[in-house]
Amino acid sequence: MPELPEVEVSRLGITPHILNRRIEKIIVRQRQLRWPVPQEIDCTLGLEIIAVTRRAKYLLIETEAGAIILHLGMSGKLRVVPSNTPIVKHDHLDICIEDGVCLRLNDPRRFGACLWQAAGESSGMLAHLGPEPLTDDFDGERLFQLSRTKTQAVKNFIMDNKTVVGVGNIYASESLYLAGISPLRSAKTISKKRYVLLAENIKTVLARAIEQGGTTLKDFAQVDGQPGYFAQELFVYGRKDDLCIHCETEIKAVVIGQRNSFYCPQCQT
DNA sequence: ACGTGATCCTGGAAGC
């Protein structure tokens, strides 16, 4: 479910409810997520949450002892609820905050994760990530330089976290469409000029999706339960056999790197 | 070093 915009929307949603408040209790109902939920997160009990930040698709609940790191995987959802709210299936983790507020993680597929990063340490998981797409560290020049030796499809190249973080399956298809680049094209064959356009489109697509509250396809919801509205603005993702808005050619679907990919064969070359 | 495919898990939708 969540790509970077959905994670950012979750971050914005939970922050006002938990920032500058103390963690009172942590309840782990299912320790077996992608990795076992570490016992060390209990050392945050009684500590104040001093920041809620995001790195790639990881959320960091920061305290002076360190950060609880959450990843939503494919199907994870975060909700802020009163702590006496009844549990439903797949409610794996509660971070209970003072005043009866509870940050609750629900994740049917359990591809999500809860990790621990002690203060002053850099978690191995976050250490080797590429730049954030919405910062100046990411641009077309970077894409061009990194791609010179890459024979792989450009769609796989931009979804590689070492290239840039946070570009998942939906927004990869969308940004390639807007840049007029075929997702199947080998990364090394694309000009600098086109990479500049692609980087710009990655930024605008992600930023616009955040503004719209993310994309709700099946089960994404904002922290307050509202859907995201970006699905209404998707040009190609999930639109196989629909007509391209620009040229009225049928949108094609093709599997690249085991992931379904959508593009207009006329507009994207 | 690089690129590809298997893999973790559950639920909803589609197919028969």
Place this chain on the structure above:
DNA sequence: TGCTTCCAGGATCACG
């Protein structure tokens, strides 16, 4: 209606 098959927003790991 009910059973089976396929597919899904991610990302690590093993292997050629």
